[in-house]
Amino acid sequence: xxxxxxxxxxxxxxxxxxxxxxxxxxxxxxxxxxxxxxxxxxxxxxxxxxxxxxxxxxxxxxxxxxxxxxxxxxxxxxxxxxxxxxxxxxxxxxxxxxxx
Numbered sequence: 001x002x003x004x005x006x007x008x009x010x011x012x013x014x015x016x017x018x019x020x021x022x023x024x025x026x027x028x029x030x031x032x033x034x035x036x037x038x039x040x041x042x043x044x045x046x047x048x049x050x051x052x053x054x055x056x057x058x059x060x061x062x063x064x065x066x067x068x069x070x071x072x073x074x075x076x077x078x079x080x081x082x083x084x085x086x087x088x089x090x091x092x093x094x095x096x097x098x099x100x
Contacts, residue, residue, distance in 0.1 A: 004047050007065050007100035011046065012072040014064040016095035017053065018088065025058055027087050032060075035084035039064075042078065044071020062095065069099075 007013055020028045032050060039048045044067035053059035066072040079085055 004063055009100055010068060011100045012066045012069055013100055014095050014097045016062055018060050018062060018091055018093045020058040020091055022058060031084055031087040039075060042075055
């Protein structure tokens, strides 16, 4: 899933970033591979990428495509009770969510 595919009509797209404070960077980085793997295994996940920003230390760029609103909501529900939610709790995020 390295190249983001063109979204299909009706798919849900999320783009943005999460800014991780330096003192939490090691813990977040350690939890990220499991978060990516679990998300990519979810039904309806067409694309999921979280990568370190080359220009801003501690910033991770996030890009997602889910098949529909139901798949996106299922992801949000799973994520909110995950280890990822615990390790990233209260870390600022800036996301734009839209329908293709």
